[in-house]
Amino acid sequence: MIRIIRNKIIKSKSGKIFKYIDKNKSYFKKFGEVYVNILESKKNVDWIFHKKCQCLLLVIVGRIKFITKKKNKKKNIVILDSKKNQLLVIPPKTWFSFSSITSKSILLNLIDKPHDPKETIREKFN
Numbered sequence: 001m002i003r004i005i006r007n008k009i010i011k012s013k014s015g016k017i018f019k020y021i022d023k024n025k026s027y028f029k030k031f032g033e034v035y036v037n038i039l040e041s042k043k044n045v046d047w048i049f050h051k052k053c054q055c056l057l058l059v060i061v062g063r064i065k066f067i068t069k070k071k072n073k074k075k076n077i078v079i080l081d082s083k084k085n086q087l088l089v090i091p092p093k094t095w096f097s098f099s100s101i102t103s104k105s106i107l108l109n110l111i112d113k114p115h116d117p118k119e120t121i122r123e124k125f126n
Contacts, residue, residue, distance in 0.1 A: 005087040032113040039100035049121040062105030
């Protein structure tokens, strides 16, 4: 089941601090790798399916539309905005794709295992 976690936004004298991960929270399994995607407007990322990895996704600039689906189930659409500091938890065995709905977006993706091409399936977005 995908989950949306609302993270803390801490106000400071110099601005705001956005909390991303807390190793004591139930959604955090372990650290594998971190990726940063820089997205142009309205370009879809192909479907991604991790057999074993969980993804923790945070939009750090812009707004991104995520489409998720489990095997033989209908699609679910989630929109994350960098101003809200929401974390999207995508469990293993979930298909997902995403696209920027602003002129430019930046996505932070933490996976719980080092990348293994044999563990990931990709399909063209249609």
